[in-house]
Amino acid sequence: MLNQFSQYISRIPSELFYRINLIRHASKLPVLCAQDQSIVDAVRREGVFVTSLEDLGLTKTPTLIEAAKNELIKMEVVRCARGDRTSKFGSVENPAYPQIFTVTDLPEFYSWGSQQCLLNIVENYIGLPIAFQGVHLRRDFANEEPVTTELWHLDAEDRRMIKVIIYQDDVSEDNGPFEYIPKSKVSLPLALRIRSKIASRMAMGKVGINDAEMEEFVPRSFWKPCPGPAGTVVFADPKAIFHHGKPRKQKRSALFFVYTAKNPLRPDCCKQYSDQTFSRLLPTQQNSGVGAG
Ligand SMILES: O=C(O)CCC(=O)C(=O)O
Ligand SMILES: [Fe+2]
Incomplete structure (x- = not known):
């Protein structure tokens, strides 16, 4: 308790500095068109905005889709070589961890994520100069029990992030869409209770809490899955909302572009998007997503 209190006190100067920087940067934010402003407003209000590649209308999209298709083929080759396709894959004894490739260094991905229109949306949401941390291409599989990010959690990288x-294929409820609890459904005292439950599970080495545990805090009718056809785009602040990949019966492939402030709260958590953590070069050891958030 005393330890928690002294940690809280020690954070006050950096929090003050953060607030001052937000005020200072407010007049420097890029101006947005009404459509892009509505994305920022929705993420502020509820934590998520769902759209599509078609509606975003960004120029570099066809190249991105082609490159993602090619990488997904390579991922399948790697998975077969690793012998993951046994009947027990996804059982409690042999959990199917997500397969993750960091694709940040590939120009088709980096240049899509660096388009000014996207950066402007993110900067307006974060309120500070931003960093594009990188891109993960992920395949998530069916599991008898939830593993890693199928458990409800909050990300840690920064105070605000996007x-x-x-989605690279059509995602129905069976494919385990991104699912979240809208900000408006969680009061501050409730959020603190959920966070404390998640912290207790993390102390046991888990990523978060399961559906039954979440249901003790928030009724299922308030949970918001985001299914959608291939090309569906979800803008989310995973630090601000309790979320997970809904436990699935069938696999799902998706790209994750990650943005934070230039000086994020947890630079250590951002390394996974650019270093060797989920390398394509050492796939047998390093592309199973244990611990990804
Ligand atoms: O699999 C998902 O939809 C969510 C993954 C996740 O938790 C994240 O990217 O922060
Ligand atoms: Fe997450």
């Missing part, structure tokens, strides 16, 4: 998630 993930732009793009």
Whole structure:
């Protein structure tokens, strides 16, 4: 308790500095068109905005889709070589961890995520100069029990952040869409209770809490899955909303573009988007997403 209190006190100067920087940067934010402003407003209000590649109308999209298709083929080759396709894959004894490739260094992905229109949306949401941290291409599989990000959690990278998630195939409820609890459904005292439950699970080495545990805090009718056809785009602040990949019966492939402030709260958590953590070069050891948030 005393330890928690002294940690809280020690954070006050950096929080003050953060607030001052937000005020200072407010007049420097890029101006947005009405459509882009509505994305920022929705993420502020509820934590998520769902759209599509078609509606975003960004020029570099066809190249991105082609490149993602090619990488997904390579991922399948790697998975077969690793022998993951046994009947027990996804059982409690042999959990199907997500397969993750960091694709940040590939120009088709980096240049899509660096388009000014996207950066402007993110900067307006974050309120500070931003950093595009990188891109993960992920395949998530069916599991008998939830593993890693199928458990409800909050991300840690920064005070405010944006993930732009793009489905590569059609995602129905069975494929485990991104699912979240809108900000408006969680009061501050409730959020603190959920966070404390998640912290207790993290102390046991888990990423978060399961559906039954979440249901003790928030009724299922308030949970918002985001299914959608290939090309669906989810803008989300995964630090601001309790979220997970809904436990699935069938696999799902998606891209995750990640943005934070230039000086994020947890630079250590941002390394996974650019270093060797989910390398394509050492796939057998390093592309199973244990611990990804
Ligand atoms: O699999 C998902 O839809 C969510 C993954 C996740 O938790 C994240 O990217 O922060
Ligand atoms: Fe997450």
